[in-house]
Amino acid sequence: xxxxxxxxxxxxxxxxxxxxxxxxxxxxxxxxxxxxxxxxxxxxxxxxxxxxxxxxxxxxxxxxxxxxxxxxxxxxxxxxxxxxxxxxxxxxxxxxxxxxxxxxxxxxxxxxxxxxxxxxxxxxxxxxxxxxxxxxxxxxxxxxxxxxxxxxxxxxxxxxxxxxxxxxxxxxxxxxxxxxxxxxxxxxxxxxxxxxxxxxxxxxxxxxxxxxxxxxxxxxxxxxxxxxxxxxxxxxxxxxxxxxxxxxxxxxxxxxxxxxxxxxxxxxxxxxxxxxxxxxxxxxxxxxxxxxxxxxxxxxxxxxxxxxxxxxxxxxxxxxxxxxxxxxxxxxxxxxxxxxxxxxxxxxxxxxxxxxxxxxxxxxxxxxxxxxxxxxxxxxxxxxxxxxxxxxxxxxxxxxxxxxxxxxxxxxxxxxxxxxxxxxxxxxxxxxxxxxxxxxxxxxxxxxxxxxxxxxxxxxxxxxxxxxxxxxxxxxxxxxxxxxxxxxxxxxxxxxxxxxxxxxxxxxxxxxxxxxxxxxxxxxxxxxxxxxxxxxxxxxxxxxxxxxxxxxxxxxxxxxxxxxxxxxxxxxxx
Numbered sequence: 001x002x003x004x005x006x007x008x009x010x011x012x013x014x015x016x017x018x019x020x021x022x023x024x025x026x027x028x029x030x031x032x033x034x035x036x037x038x039x040x041x042x043x044x045x046x047x048x049x050x051x052x053x054x055x056x057x058x059x060x061x062x063x064x065x066x067x068x069x070x071x072x073x074x075x076x077x078x079x080x081x082x083x084x085x086x087x088x089x090x091x092x093x094x095x096x097x098x099x100x101x102x103x104x105x106x107x108x109x110x111x112x113x114x115x116x117x118x119x120x121x122x123x124x125x126x127x128x129x130x131x132x133x134x135x136x137x138x139x140x141x142x143x144x145x146x147x148x149x150x151x152x153x154x155x156x157x158x159x160x161x162x163x164x165x166x167x168x169x170x171x172x173x174x175x176x177x178x179x180x181x182x183x184x185x186x187x188x189x190x191x192x193x194x195x196x197x198x199x200x201x202x203x204x205x206x207x208x209x210x211x212x213x214x215x216x217x218x219x220x221x222x223x224x225x226x227x228x229x230x231x232x233x234x235x236x237x238x239x240x241x242x243x244x245x246x247x248x249x250x251x252x253x254x255x256x257x258x259x260x261x262x263x264x265x266x267x268x269x270x271x272x273x274x275x276x277x278x279x280x281x282x283x284x285x286x287x288x289x290x291x292x293x294x295x296x297x298x299x300x301x302x303x304x305x306x307x308x309x310x311x312x313x314x315x316x317x318x319x320x321x322x323x324x325x326x327x328x329x330x331x332x333x334x335x336x337x338x339x340x341x342x343x344x345x346x347x348x349x350x351x352x353x354x355x356x357x358x359x360x361x362x363x364x365x366x367x368x369x370x371x372x373x374x375x376x377x378x379x380x381x382x383x384x385x386x387x388x389x390x391x392x393x394x395x396x397x398x399x400x401x402x403x404x405x406x407x408x409x410x411x412x413x414x415x416x417x418x419x420x421x422x423x424x425x426x427x428x429x430x431x432x433x434x435x436x437x438x439x440x441x442x443x444x445x446x447x448x449x450x451x452x453x454x455x456x457x458x459x460x461x462x463x464x465x466x467x468x469x470x471x472x473x474x475x476x477x478x479x480x481x482x483x484x485x486x487x488x489x490x491x492x493x494x495x496x497x498x499x500x501x502x503x504x505x506x507x508x509x510x511x512x513x514x515x516x517x518x519x520x521x522x523x524x525x526x527x528x529x530x531x532x533x534x535x536x537x538x539x540x541x542x543x544x545x546x547x548x549x550x551x552x553x554x555x556x557x558x559x560x561x562x563x564x565x566x567x568x569x570x571x572x573x574x
Contacts, residue, residue: 066243070186071112077202080232099209105276179245195275199256204269216289218343220539223260230460235417262541273332284328292317295346304467306386306480312353320556347535348549362525372484386480394475503551519547
């Protein structure tokens with residue numbers, strides 16, 4: 001009653017007090033910096049001084065825990081993921097500025113916080129709450145999202161008070177199905193137009209922030225770090241505070257029992273960027289790690305291919321214009337441009353170059369390999385010619401071993417979290433005792449069967465396959481020469497073989513069938529499939545996605561010849 005200033009957001013004079021003593025507008029729920037000043041003129045010695053302190057969250061008497069909301073849980077997940085990325089070397093600006101602003105914008109756009117009172121069923125619940133209270137006796141207002149701030153600063157949060165108030169009133173009927181206040185209603189509400197938050201979307205948020213900062217982490221690397229346990233995602237709810245109890249529908253929201261999928265995370269990132277009305281992302285120039293010329297260097301090293309191939313990848317990138325800034329830079333909401341998957345694009349460029357030089361038809365590459373083998377036997381100068389056959393044998397042996405190791409780790413993965421879940425203090429001792437019994441039985445059966453204990457997670461690395469030129473066994477092909485398959489023509493080195501086979505003559509409609517071309521292993525040469533399999537392992541995606549990009553690059557590279565061929569076929573049909 002003593003605060004008569006108009007609200008800066010809605011110009012109303014209708015103030016209430018939060019638990020922390022700050023004024024908030026009852027009309028639009030804008031929280032101000034002003035706090036209520038308490039002046040006590042009847043101060044006496046040896047008397048207790050009453051102060052205004054920030055109230056704690058409402059604790060349930062039956063031990064269920066504090067009131068919390070689903071968006072708070074997702075905010076904690078994002079905070080843990082950002083901290084893990086920061087530990088991997090990402091700049092702190094990602095967490096404290098970029099990701100924090102993206103999350104605030106999402107909460108405002110989805111009308112969960114930083115917004116006016118939404119229309120709907122919550123307004124009715126709020127009117128019931130306000131009719132039963134007066135100005136002096138304010139209803140308890142949960143400090144939504146205060147506990148788990150992404151940034152360390154103590155900032156005000158303009159929360160959706162109507163949502164919080166209504167949820168506190170209906171929580172008695174809904175909390176029996178979930179530990180959170182709004183867990184059951186979160187899944188019941190139709191939020192398709194608001195882009196409802198899910199666990200895969202947390203990775204979309206992280207990748208969007210990494211892309212905004214042009215950090216040297218691709219989406220395939222991000223998902224691999226998740227699978228290896230370096231970034232919290234699987235069983236991340238075990239990092240929740242003790243006061244945040246999960247049960248019922250909360251587990252359906254936060255419990256993940258599948259590996260993150262590249263396409264799902266990428267598509268959600270595009271939807272998020274358009275939903276948040278983000279401007280054009282920072283330009284991807286030739287000096288950025290995400291540029292095809294830079295990524296090709298990384299994948300050539302990891303695939304144990306000659307360094308000289310990089311000159312050819314650069315020529316292909318320049319020829320078809322996929323290294324231009326406008327092609328590589330993301331513009332949210334622009335449907336006229338094809339969105340770029342940087343890691344898949346770079347891998348596809350290498351595959352096209354291998355087809356240009358070695359044809360990969362199960363015949364020509366082996367004849368070239370025999371020729372290079374004879375030259376290496378008679379070559380005493382020290383420079384070795386690249387042998388495709390020997391490279392195939394060396395890489396296949398390592399690839400099969402790593403693939404088998406990966407399959408075994410996935411098969412042995414325990415989806416249940418190490419931290420047991422209990423929903424009341426009464427059951428806590430029973431659950432802990434039962435969990436300890438299970439661990440003891442697992443250890444005993446492990447000793448009897450002779451199975452080794454689970455190895456510790458490997459140190460994070462950008463390379464999965466490592467090849468050293470210092471090895472004397474000749475297993476590293478980085479310094480090998482391509483002279484045996486090249487010829488000089490008009491001052492330029494060209495492939496000796498002028499032939500080339502296309503993966504497909506006509507591209508499909510990607511919007512209708514989801515792919516530019518259909519891929520079946522039996523329809524293509526084994527050498528081509530092996531190269532796709534190698535890069536699909538490195539990127540942890542299906543070979544068909546790399547095949548799509550290969551078809552797109554081929555049609556850009558041979559556009560004139562394809563147009564003439566299609567036009568000629570049309571004339572013949574007529």
